[in-house]
Amino acid sequence: MAEMWNPKEHSQIKESILEKYLGVWYMKITYRFRRAYYVDTCSGPGVFDNGIHGSPMIALKNAFEAWKKHPSCGYEFVFCDAKADVLRRLKENITSFLSCFESGFNSAVQIHFHECDFLEKFDMILNEAKKKETAAFLFIDPFNASTVPFEAIEKAMKGISTEVLFNFMHSDINRNKRLMNSEKTERIMGKGYDQEKLKSVPIIRDRYISDLRERTGAYVTYYTMKTPSESPLYDLIHLTKHCDGLSIMKEVMSSLSKSPHYFSNDERYAKDQLTIFVPRSRDSFFEVLKSVCGSEQIRVERLYNEIMCDDKLFWTKSSILEQIRGLLETGKIKLVSGPKRINKNSVIEILEDS
Ligand SMILES: C[S@@+](CC[C@H](N)C(=O)[O-])C[C@H]1O[C@@H](n2cnc3c(N)ncnc32)[C@H](O)[C@@H]1O
Numbered sequence: 001m002a003e004m005w006n007p008k009e010h011s012q013i014k015e016s017i018l019e020k021y022l023g024v025w026y027m028k029i030t031y032r033f034r035r036a037y038y039v040d041t042c043s044g045p046g047v048f049d050n051g052i053h054g055s056p057m058i059a060l061k062n063a064f065e066a067w068k069k070h071p072s073c074g075y076e077f078v079f080c081d082a083k084a085d086v087l088r089r090l091k092e093n094i095t096s097f098l099s100c101f102e103s104g105f106n107s108a109v110q111i112h113f114h115e116c117d118f119l120e121k122f123d124m125i126l127n128e129a130k131k132k133e134t135a136a137f138l139f140i141d142p143f144n145a146s147t148v149p150f151e152a153i154e155k156a157m158k159g160i161s162t163e164v165l166f167n168f169m170h171s172d173i174n175r176n177k178r179l180m181n182s183e184k185t186e187r188i189m190g191k192g193y194d195q196e197k198l199k200s201v202p203i204i205r206d207r208y209i210s211d212l213r214e215r216t217g218a219y220v221t222y223y224t225m226k227t228p229s230e231s232p233l234y235d236l237i238h239l240t241k242h243c244d245g246l247s248i249m250k251e252v253m254s255s256l257s258k259s260p261h262y263f264s265n266d267e268r269y270a271k272d273q274l275t276i277f278v279p280r281s282r283d284s285f286f287e288v289l290k291s292v293c294g295s296e297q298i299r300v301e302r303l304y305n306e307i308m309c310d311d312k313l314f315w316t317k318s319s320i321l322e323q324i325r326g327l328l329e330t331g332k333i334k335l336v337s338g339p340k341r342i343n344k345n346s347v348i349e350i351l352e353d354s
Pocket residue numbers: 015040041042043044045046053054055056080081082083086116117118119141142143147
């Protein structure tokens with residue numbers, strides 16, 4: 001009998017992030033590009049034994065919504081799984097899933113299945129992703145860290161319109177660090193990574209993120225998935241070369257943090273639930289404001305752009321407005337011009353003695 005495979009709660013959170021992000025990504029890129037290329041390197045069966053949809057179905061569903069608005073775009077999918085049985089189930093699940101959609105969508109999609117380690121097909125996949133008029137999204141969701149070399153992510157991000165969402169299994173690296181030789185360490189963590197630095201999850205994760213930023217030139221955001229006992233399991237890392245993509249991902253996380261509460265950064269809600277933390281912005285909002293505008297007047301819209309395009313700051317547009325209102329109330333800044341109810345057209349200035 002086939003093994004029962006049901007996703008854990010953190011996996012369902014991961015699917016929700018993917019779902020919300022792809023919803024916006026598909027709509028945007030199918031308006032601007034001629035070809036939407038979605039790659040699931042570790043696709044899984046598509047539907048789990050409890051009926052929950054996995055990443056391939058999430059991608060197809062969102063593509064269908066975009067196709068209704070933008071039918072002239074090409075919708076292409078690549079699904080890789082190393083296990084024959086999993087890929088067979090995926091094919092069956094996709095066939096029955098597609099039969100529920102309008103027939104026009106069925107003929108608009110192209111689906112490629114590969115039963116192999118995704119690395120065997122990776123160069124071909126990336127060449128396709130880099131083709132003209134193409135926007136690509138790669139979801140890399142393995143079972144363990146050792147199957148994804150740092151170099152693979154670096155290579156994928158050479159495509160200017162390619163985005164990556166990668167499940168970085170640092171708990172796995174941390175657990176096995178004593179068994180890793182320098183060759184394996186460099187494969188996972190990147191060239192020049194010193195074995196001695198495999199110390200703890202935060203050290204491994206922070207260094208990995210900063211190397212990704214440096215070597216890909218992309219905006220990199222990450223969200224730590226934790227167990228109910230607060231130990232970090234893995235980080236979902238998002239890479240994009242576009243400020244729009246970065247700001248959509250911030251908005252996705254922020255919208256998910258209200259309900260259900262397990263997405264929350266807010267300790268009131270984080271009690272015994274599994275929590276996913278958006279890393280806190282390290283600087284206070286006022287410090288950031290001072291560094292952006294100094295003693296000059298600034299339009300709120302410019303402030304949005306500066307903050308939204310910074311992958312180390314996690315305020316969304318609505319939380320920026322909230323912060324500005326707070327600073328106005330406490331007399332740290334003043335409103336120079338624009339509507340009384342602060343919006344993107346308001347101009348503000350820091351008060352001298354604050
Ligand atoms: C975590 S599951 C994927 C779940 C799926 N992405 C989802 O969200 O529904 C990992 C799957 O990837 C496959 N896999 C793991 N490493 C792989 C690799 N290097 N290449 C291809 N498939 C791989 C496994 O067989 C398994 O089916």
